[in-house]
Every structure is written in C-alpha cells, then in structure tokens.
Amino acid sequence: MSTASHSAHGRPLHGHPMGRRGLLVTTAATALTLGTVSFADAAPPGGRGHGPDRTRTVRGTLPTGAPDFVYLPVEVPHGVREMAVSYTYEKTPVPAGTQGNALDIGIFDERGTEPGGRGFRGWSGGARSSFFIRADAATPGYIAGPVREGTWHIALGPYTVAPEGLPYEVTITLRFGPAGSTPEPVYPPERAKGRGRAWYRGDCHLHSVHSDGRRTPAEIAAAARAAGLDFINSSEHNTHSAHGAWAGLWGDDLLVLTGEEVTTRNGHLLALAVDPGTFVDWRYRARDNRFGHYAKAVRRAGGLVVPAHPHATCVGCHWKFGFGDAGAVEVWNGAYSPEDEVALAEWDNSLVAAARWSKPWIPAMGNSDAHREPDLVGLPQTVVLADELSREAIVAGIRAGHSYIAESSALSLSFGASGGRGRHAGIGERLRVDGDDTPVTVRLEVAGAPGCTVHFVTDQGTLFTTGLPESGAGAVEWRTTPSHAAYVRAEVRHPATVPGLPGAMAALTNPVFLEG
Numbered sequence: 001m002s003t004a005s006h007s008a009h010g011r012p013l014h015g016h017p018m019g020r021r022g023l024l025v026t027t028a029a030t031a032l033t034l035g036t037v038s039f040a041d042a043a044p045p046g047g048r049g050h051g052p053d054r055t056r057t058v059r060g061t062l063p064t065g066a067p068d069f070v071y072l073p074v075e076v077p078h079g080v081r082e083m084a085v086s087y088t089y090e091k092t093p094v095p096a097g098t099q100g101n102a103l104d105i106g107i108f109d110e111r112g113t114e115p116g117g118r119g120f121r122g123w124s125g126g127a128r129s130s131f132f133i134r135a136d137a138a139t140p141g142y143i144a145g146p147v148r149e150g151t152w153h154i155a156l157g158p159y160t161v162a163p164e165g166l167p168y169e170v171t172i173t174l175r176f177g178p179a180g181s182t183p184e185p186v187y188p189p190e191r192a193k194g195r196g197r198a199w200y201r202g203d204c205h206l207h208s209v210h211s212d213g214r215r216t217p218a219e220i221a222a223a224a225r226a227a228g229l230d231f232i233n234s235s236e237h238n239t240h241s242a243h244g245a246w247a248g249l250w251g252d253d254l255l256v257l258t259g260e261e262v263t264t265r266n267g268h269l270l271a272l273a274v275d276p277g278t279f280v281d282w283r284y285r286a287r288d289n290r291f292g293h294y295a296k297a298v299r300r301a302g303g304l305v306v307p308a309h310p311h312a313t314c315v316g317c318h319w320k321f322g323f324g325d326a327g328a329v330e331v332w333n334g335a336y337s338p339e340d341e342v343a344l345a346e347w348d349n350s351l352v353a354a355a356r357w358s359k360p361w362i363p364a365m366g367n368s369d370a371h372r373e374p375d376l377v378g379l380p381q382t383v384v385l386a387d388e389l390s391r392e393a394i395v396a397g398i399r400a401g402h403s404y405i406a407e408s409s410a411l412s413l414s415f416g417a418s419g420g421r422g423r424h425a426g427i428g429e430r431l432r433v434d435g436d437d438t439p440v441t442v443r444l445e446v447a448g449a450p451g452c453t454v455h456f457v458t459d460q461g462t463l464f465t466t467g468l469p470e471s472g473a474g475a476v477e478w479r480t481t482p483s484h485a486a487y488v489r490a491e492v493r494h495p496a497t498v499p500g501l502p503g504a505m506a507a508l509t510n511p512v513f514l515e516g
C-alpha cells in the first residue's frame with residue numbers, strides 16, 4: 001500500500017484563490033479543494049486489463065469553521081473496474097452543549113462538481129463508512145456506472161466540527177479489469193389501477209438503506225401495504241439512487257413516486273414526485289440566493305417543493321428559505337410532537353395572511369419520515385382526493401390542498417361547508433355566498449377517533465370544540481358566516497396528557513375558505 005498525507009489545518013484565506021497550506025477556495029467560504037491524489041503510476045501496462053489493486057490514504061484535520069464542503073480530487077487512470085472508498089474521523093469528546101465532530105461523504109465523477117451538474121455519483125452522508133462504485137453495481141446511495149478516466153472528487157461534508165478540529169482519514173482503492181456493463185434502470189410506472197376518483201392515502205417522506213434508513217425498499221413496500229397506503233414517495237437524503245430500486249414492488253394497489261429529501265445546511269425539503277432519475281443539488285445556504293433556481297428545477301421535473309419538518313431542532317433542519325416556492329408544507333412529521341405544533345401554528349398564520357390579502361395559500365401535508373423500527377410507516381399519512389391513482393393526479397390533489405392528514409388508515413373523515421342557494425365546498429375549496437353575513441354550515445363526519453375532540457379553527461382562532469362519542473364516530477355541525485370566519489379547518493385531537501397543553505393530533509384538514 002502506498003500512502004499520501006496532507007494537512008488542512010488553519011482557515012482558508014477568504015478573497016484569495018489559495019488558502020493556507022495549498023487549499024484552493026472554490027466558492028466564497030462554502031467549499032475548498034484539497035491537494036490531488038494521483039494514481040497516474042498505478043495503471044496496468046497499456047492502461048487497461050488486470051493488475052494489482054492500488055490504494056492511497058489521505059489524512060488531515062479540518063478546523064472549526066471549515067467550509068460546508070471539502071473536495072478531495074482523485075486522478076483516476078484508464079482501466080479501472082471499481083473504485084472503493086472508506087473513511088474514518090475522530091469523534092473527539094466535547095463538553096455538554098458543545099458540538100462534536102460529524103463528517104459526511106459522497107463523490108462526483110470526472111464530469112465535475114458544478115452545482116446541479118451531471119457529475120454526481122452518490123452520497124451517504126454520515127450513514128456509511130465505506131462505499132464502492134463500478135459499472136454493474138454500487139453501494140446503496142451511489143450510482144452504478146463506469147469508473148472513467150479523469151479527475152473524480154470525493155466530497156467531505158464537515159457537518160459539525162469540535163473546537164479541537166476534525167481529524168480524518170480517507171482511503172481510496174482502485175481495482176483494475178474489464179468494466180462490465182451498466183443495466184438500464186427500471187423505474188416505477190406513473191399510474192396504478194386505483195379506484196377512479198377517490199381518496200388515496202400516502203406517505204411521501206420515507207428512508208431506506210439508500211440513505212440513513214435501515215429498511216430495504218421491499219420492507220418499506222410491505223410496511224406501506226400493511227398501513228393501508230395507496231402511494232409512497234422515495235425520499236432519500238441527497239441522492240436519487242433508490243429511484244430504480246423498486247422493481248417488482250409496485251402493483252395495482254401501490255403507486256411508487258420518486259423524489260429526494262434535499263438536505264441543506266439551512267433546512268430540508270422534499271422534492272416530491274419528480275421525474276425518475278432526477279438529482280436535486282443541496283450544496284447551498286439561504287444566503288447564497290440559489291434556492292429559487294433548484295425549486296424551479298423541481299417543478300420542471302414535474303414535482304412539488306415541500307419544506308420538511310420546518311421547525312425541527314436538529315442541526316441544519318430549521319427551515320430558512322421562506323415559503324414562496326413551496327407547493328405544500330409538512331406540518332406533521334412522524335409521531336406528533338411540539339415541533340409539529342409550532343409548524344402547525346406557523347402554517348395557520350400563513351392562512352390568515354392569505355385570507356386577508358386574497359393571496360394563494362400553501363396546503364399542509366403529513367408524513368412519517370420513517371427510518372427504521374420502531375418508526376411506523378404511515379404515521380401520519382396524507383389522504384388526497386385525486387381523479388385516479390397516478391403521479392399527475394396525486395400531485396395535483398396535494399397542490400390544490402384537496403387533502404387531510406390522519407394518524408392511520410383506521411381514521412377517516414369528510415369535511416365541508418354549505419350555504420346560500422345550496423352551494424357547497426369541500427377541503428381545499430372556496431365557498432362563495434351572496435354576502436358576508438350569509439349563514440354557512442360547516443360539517444365534519446369522522447370515524448376511527450375514539451376519545452378524541454373536534455376543533456374548528458378559523459382565522460380568529462379555535463371557535464368551536466366538541467367531543468366525539470365513545471365509538472369515535474360521529475358528525476359535527478357548526479354555523480358561522482364569512483364575516484366571522486374567513487376560513488374553517490378541522491382538527492381531531494386526543495385528550496391532553498399535560499394540563500394546559502393541547503392533545504396530540506389524530507387528524508387535521510386543509511381549510512375551506514368562506515367568501516361573501
């Protein structure tokens with residue numbers, strides 16, 4: 001084994017093309033490039049054919065305040081069959097309340113690291129300590145394909161760095177021989193049999209072994225069926241490698257959508273139901289003014305931009321990009337929590353502003369964000385009114401807000417408002433009557449919510465509350481006017497477990513807007 005060693009001590013010199021100790025600053029404080037690792041003398045005679053494995057090891061230390069991304073160039077010669085990469089780093093003990101070391105990893109091929117470019121070949125974040133790429137296969141999270149000659153870049157992402165710095169070691173092994181062939185990916189169909197126009201249940205935020213989940217796609221599909229779901233969305237962190245991993249798992253009863261959880265340092269978003277094979281870049285912060293560009297790319301690929309768990313407290317999770325590009329927002333993520341309560345309150349505030357200024361509103365949705373046992377797939381689930389069980393119809397239903405969120409398939413509801421000459425509006429619609437003082441009747445029918453309480457929430461707050469029968473099934477009506485309520489939405493909550501705090505959510509709807 002031959003080794004190479006370099007150090008990345010010290011901060012880069014901003015405003016100069018070169019930082020200290022030969023570190024190339026590639027974009028103003030967001031990325032830097034280390035010295036190149038060369039395998040130029042490692043190729044077999046003639047540049048092709050069989051030869052012994054060649055390995056290089058790089059060691060260094062990243063300082064506190066290191067850029068978001070550190071690129072390690074690797075010169076790859078002709079004749080490589082497989083590239084294998086492993087890495088380690090020191091998890092230095094730190095005092096309570098101080099961030100420790102966390103280092104992510106991924107790779108770009110000879111086509112380069114340009115944001116949004118074609119060079120992306122995989123990302124595993126901090127979920128794996130090693131990966132491989134070859135023509136016919138790759139580690140989950142990575143894209144199979146030839147290991148072509150040229151400069152590849154291993155991408156290191158110092159997520160957090162301890163005050164003493166982040167010592168790391170990266171080992172690259174090249175294996176030589178015939179490259180083999182790359183199979184064409186098999187992507188899910190865009191339509192399932194379904195039931196015609198109906199309410200369809202889905203979970204659009206799920207993780208498998210292709211990012212930091214522990215379930216295989218087959219296990220997720222089985223769990224989705226067991227949860228009574230009609231559709232799911234593949235949403236791995238910063239990779240589209242799972243898009244082709246669902247062969248044999250879809251069916252007349254299960255539509256599989258393809259997406260990505262775009263995991264930036266300023267919040268996470270679901271690129272929901274994009275064209276299969278679409279990669280959405282994540283290497284930017286709110287201050288870079290690049291989010292709009294990638295949001296547009298999601299829409300061009302037929303998908304929805306959905307900020308995920310916008311008030312989560314994990315490092316880098318809090319949403320800082322605003323909601324101007326959002327097609328929906330995730331207000332309920334996994335088992336209902338105080339973070340969801342904050343997200344719900346912020347979303348409700350946005351409804352107030354939309355009603356006041358007659359502006360477009362952003363629908364709410366809920367997803368499980370399930371990673372592994374005991375995370376429940378389908379807790380919660382978004383129930384969408386769609387013309388058919390197809391990608392296009394489901395996206396249209398979510399975008400229009402024709403949906404509600406339920407904790408399981410055991411809970412179902414219908415909700416709407418009527419008034420003035422027999423007019424009626426359902427979830428996500430507008431009821432237009434002849435005057436602001438025209439009486440309007442709001443009606444909720446619910447089943448599967450024993451012990452729960454119904455709340456009707458308006459732009460003026462919660463104006464009506466009542467309990468459900470012991471069976472958990474019943475109908476509730478409330479009368480109001482457009483002058484009294486610009487919109488009405490329904491919440492079904494469990495009993496409070498802490499005095500003075502609201503009970504956990506069992507279901508909630510998007511609003512019905514009332515206009516006189």
